Amino acid sequence: MNVTLRQLRVFQAVVQQRNFSRAGDVVGLTQPAISRCIRELEEQLGLQLLNRTTREVAPTEAGRSLAGKLDRLLDELELALLDVQGMASMRRGKVRVASSPTLSANLMPACIALCAQRHPEIQLVLLDRVQQDVLGSVRAGEVDFGVVIDPSTPDDLHCQTILREPFCLVCRSDHPLTRRKSVPWQALTGEHLVLLDHASGSRRLIDEALQQQHAAAAVVQELSHPTTVFRMVEAGIGCTVLPALAVSASELQGRALQVCRLRPQVERSVMLVHRKNRALAPLVTLVWQLVAEVAGDLPSAL
Template sequence: MIVNVTLRQLRVFQAVAEERNFSRAGDRVGLTQPAVSRAIVELESQLGVKLLDRTTREVVLTEAGQSLALRLDRALDELDQTLAEVHGMAGARRGKVRVASSPTLSANLMPACIAECARRDPEIELVLLDRIQQDVLDSVRAGEVDFGVVVEPPSAEDLHCEAILDDPFCLVMAPGHRLADKASVRWPMLDGEPLVLLDYASGSRRLIDDALAAHRVRCEVRQQVGHPTTAFRMVEQGIGISVMPAMAMPPMGLPALVVRPLLPKIQRSIMLVHRRNRAPSPLAQRVWALIREVAGQRVRR
């Protein structure tokens, strides 16, 4: 089956999907409202599926419309970039690069990368998608982003991975805890302690569980949370102690808590990942190299 979809129809749908209004979409693409409606009807006819539910008050994407809208921005961005390069309008120096990153990395690594990209390559727009680890991997596999920044994934046969940073785990506890006066803490010393840990949406939780099991540490996990800050507040209230990656520590430290290295040192590996059989664009490769460089500077510091 040959689908004769035009670029104009796709751009009209993109505008409607973002504006959720035919009049505003028409203003954006320079068409009248009837012309916008006609383009959408033609697109739906070519695809054989309904993309929008339209009422007098709102425009709602159907499941098929959501699926198309999710991938369309990237596809049109790539097409625009390709056409610009072919016509010599911007070469490979101008464009948008989408990077997905898990929350701890989004907060503690990516801001420096975005700032450095803006300083060094102002013609590149680095767009960050802040998502839980599994959603980052799904976005990479679906081609929604150019690449991802993640904690080492458990399964990566279909991904090209490059480790850029090792991040050790440490112990976080209240000042009065029995282990707080030690310069470092060995994993077996956690046996029997109540824990507040990141939940399984975090790429780190699997590694923490493995480390506890490897050292035969048996603990009650009293709370599982989605963000390190929540865990820190619970530790302050005496609910338990916490094992956290060092990168989760805020830049100004934790004045109300005590942080100690855990021995033997166990680290999570921070990686850049893209689909194995699809090399990133030249622009994405430049951002990839920049993130690797910023991570390297962090290690040296």
């Protein structure tokens, strides 16, 4: 039998994602390469591991049995290899971190710079992805840990809150709401909103706040990046609600926009996450602590 670690990693990703294309995105392979790995693994084992339909990919009974044991086995193998190579105790190497776009732009640059200054022997590699892909990368073991907004289903993850920040209203400077020192959420009733789409970790929290505060606003555009949102607001298409990190002075410099406090204050939690069944290597722990330190030192955006 000649089963490879790559084949097992690919199988693990397919079972988790239930889709060959998404699994390919997680492990960095094309869909044909994913299909070939699965076919070769099934041939080596002499068993069909996956049922393939036009809508999804689901494990067979044999596939479920293998998948149930695979996470622990791969983790133990990886730790054993690290121990053999002596990397578990070394302070030199590469640490991979995934984070969502707002955090990648407004938190991680300072972390990477401080890591290079304080630990020049460590290479901090950042993967900039939407929140669901960050969580997928963490669960698949593609990265050492992730920086995310409070995930709704973190049962399989160890989470540490490193920052709580409020949501803010951003309007054109000539908008009537900017005359107030702070704006109640209910004042957004009847307003047009330009919001980040549901790939953002913040969107779920914004929708919940609007509903809980009985703010019946109309969402007229849903976009994937804050810079595009700012352009839409500048053009007069609507206002927006964004987390404080996204509305720093540097982000708004040169724009005819104004930031207002929303009341009552609604916050999002920024968290570091890693798999519960995976102990962090000392090298990774150094970077984990460094990111938490930088987040704790961030000045308020308002």
